[in-house]
Every structure is written in structure tokens, then in C-alpha cells.
Amino acid sequence: LQNPEISGIEYQQGTLYGYELREYLLEKWNRKCAYCGTTGTQLEIEHIKPLSKGGSNRVSNLAIACHSCNQSKSAQEIEQFLSGKPDVLKRVLSQAKRPLTDAAAVNTTRWKLYHELKSIGLPVEVGSGGLTKFNRCRQNLPKTHWLDAANVGKVDTLIIEGYQPLLIAAKGHGTRKICRTNKYGFPIRYCSRTKIHKGFQTGDIVRAVVTKGKKIGTYVGRVATRKSGSFNISTKSGLVQGISHKYCQFIHRKDGYAYRH
Structure with a gap:
């Protein structure tokens, strides 16, 4: 909302009005009761002056x-209701007159991002948080980051069957520590300076096709390497230990991120 502190016909009306207004107020009042500060309960829109x-x-x-x-x-008048809580009264009256914190900075940033993306030639959909919530609730979809992103802008019907988001998490490029320590800070294990073992390094995504032994099968996931060549692979179903490097093939080189569905 560019200028949410307006009323009457200036404020956008229609089906989305309740969603826009409620989302704005929840952000403005930090998603907690303005009077008692409680959270984690159903919150209602309240008129400060009846x-x-x-x-x-x-x-x-x-x-x-x-x-x-x-x-x-x-x-009741708010002065009467909070007569025994002058600090709360002062805070509520002050915050009521104040626009949403950082609204100007957020608006400037979002429109700069929008114009930059448009200049690249990408198809860009924009919309308010209230519109996004309206689109999601209208289709009875759960609240997740990827579904919120899919419901931005004008959405008639969203078909999500067969689609699965790729979750990307930043993992970094290891550590510079020369040893591991216990909870008291004493060194208990030496860290090798060599990152690459048998052509692989911890963080690579590999496919291991084991053809003999107790662990016959195909394993796909993030590998943790050892100098001995006996690797551990983190798969969807859990950690598989003691897989020889001879069975491993590259799928993706380590780039500092972890990927999963």
C-alpha cells in the first residue's frame, strides 16, 4: 500500500478490502493485541475511538x-478503558497515528526491483499481500512460501498437482577450523586441510550404484568424504554410511548450497 492511512472512497473497496485492511493492521501492530500484547490467538479489528x-x-x-x-x-473511550495503564495508552495513541514502519523504504525497493526485472524482459506479476492471501484462501491452499509466490497477482485457478518446489539452502564452503572441540572447548579431532578425496569433496551431489556387499542399491544425495575413500551419502530416506568412492558418480559439484524437494 503506497498510502494506507486514508479512508472512504480513496481506500480500495470490493472483495479484497477486508484482506488488505486486516493484513496491513496485523503488520502495523506486530501481530499482537494492541492493549495486552498477547499473541498466538485470534485477533480482531477494533475501533480505538468507538x-x-x-x-x-x-x-x-x-x-x-x-x-x-x-x-x-x-x-468505551480508550482513555477510560486504559485509565489504569497510562504507558499503554500513550503507546497505542502514538502507534495509531504512525504509518507502517519502513513502508517507504519497502515501496522504493520493491518498485526498483520490479522495473529492473521488467527491463530484462521477464514476465512479472505484482500484487499486494492482501491479494496474495485472498487468492490462496479462495483456493483452500496451505500457506507456504512457494504457494504464496505462485498466487501473486491475478490468479484464476492454480493447478499444483505434479509440481514440487526445489528447496535451496545456503550451506557455505566448509570451515577454516583446524580442529573440532568438545562442549568445554578442548580439541578432540583434527580437521584435514585437504578438501578433495578421490576426486570428490564434501557437499557434492552424487549417485552411487552399489552392485555387491550388504548395501546393494542406488543412492542419490549429498556426499561426505573421507581420506580412506569410504563415503557417507545423505539421501531422502536417511544417512547411508561406508559407500566406496568407486561406486560414486557426479551429479552436481559443490557450490555452497543444498538442494532438496
Whole structure:
């Protein structure tokens, strides 16, 4: 939202209004009750100055409150409701008038990113957080990062059967430590300075086709190497130890990231 602190016809109306407003207020009030600070419960939109006493639907007159506080306050003036909590009263009134923290910086960054991507010629869809949530909830989809990304912009129907996200995690390029230590800080194991053993290094993705012995089978995953040539492979089903380097073939060289479905 470029300028969320507006009211009336200036604020976008229609089906998305409730989603946009609620998401904005949740972010503004840090997803906790404005009055008691509780989290992890159902939060409701609350009028700081009651409508019955001249309050408006302006965003700066709205807060997020738990059901208990919302019912307790009812149609009271906030000064009356928080008469015994002057610090809370001061904080609520101050935060109510303040726009969403860092909104200007976020808006500037997002539009810069948008124009850069458009200049490359990529198809780019944009939308607000409220629109994304509306699209996801309308299709009864679970909240995950990849489904949120897929629901950005105009989405009629999202067909996700047969699709699986590739999860990428940064793992770095090892360590510069010369030894491992116990919980007291004393060295217990020496770290070899040699990273590559038998042509492989820890972090490579390999396929091992074992044709004899107790571990006959095919194993695909991240390899942990040893100088002896007996490797460990982390597969989807678990860790497989003691696989000879002779059975291993490269799929992907180590690049500092881990990949899984």
C-alpha cells in the first residue's frame, strides 16, 4: 500500500478490502493485541475511538485486539478503558497515528526491483499481500512460501498437482577450523586441510550404484568424504554410511548450497 492511512472512497473497496485492511493492521501492530500484547490467538479489528462516539473507519482509528480486550473495551473511550495503564495508552495513541514502519523504504525497493526485472524482459506479476492471501484462501491452499509466490497477482485457478518446489539452502564452503572441540572447548579431532578425496569433496551431489556387499542399491544425495575413500551419502530416506568412492558418480559439484524437494 503506497498510502494506507486514508479512508472512504480513496481506500480500495470490493472483495479484497477486508484482506488488505486486516493484513496491513496485523503488520502495523506486530501481530499482537494492541492493549495486552498477547499473541498466538485470534485477533480482531477494533475501533480505538468507538463509532458510537464519533469514531471513523479511518485506518489510523483502527487497531488489532484479542477477543477478550475487544469485548472488555466495548464502546468505551480508550482513555477510560486504559485509565489504569497510562504507558499503554500513550503507546497505542502514538502507534495509531504512525504509518507502517519502513513502508517507504519497502515501496522504493520493491518498485526498483520490479522495473529492473521488467527491463530484462521477464514476465512479472505484482500484487499486494492482501491479494496474495485472498487468492490462496479462495483456493483452500496451505500457506507456504512457494504457494504464496505462485498466487501473486491475478490468479484464476492454480493447478499444483505434479509440481514440487526445489528447496535451496545456503550451506557455505566448509570451515577454516583446524580442529573440532568438545562442549568445554578442548580439541578432540583434527580437521584435514585437504578438501578433495578421490576426486570428490564434501557437499557434492552424487549417485552411487552399489552392485555387491550388504548395501546393494542406488543412492542419490549429498556426499561426505573421507581420506580412506569410504563415503557417507545423505539421501531422502536417511544417512547411508561406508559407500566406496568407486561406486560414486557426479551429479552436481559443490557450490555452497543444498538442494532438496
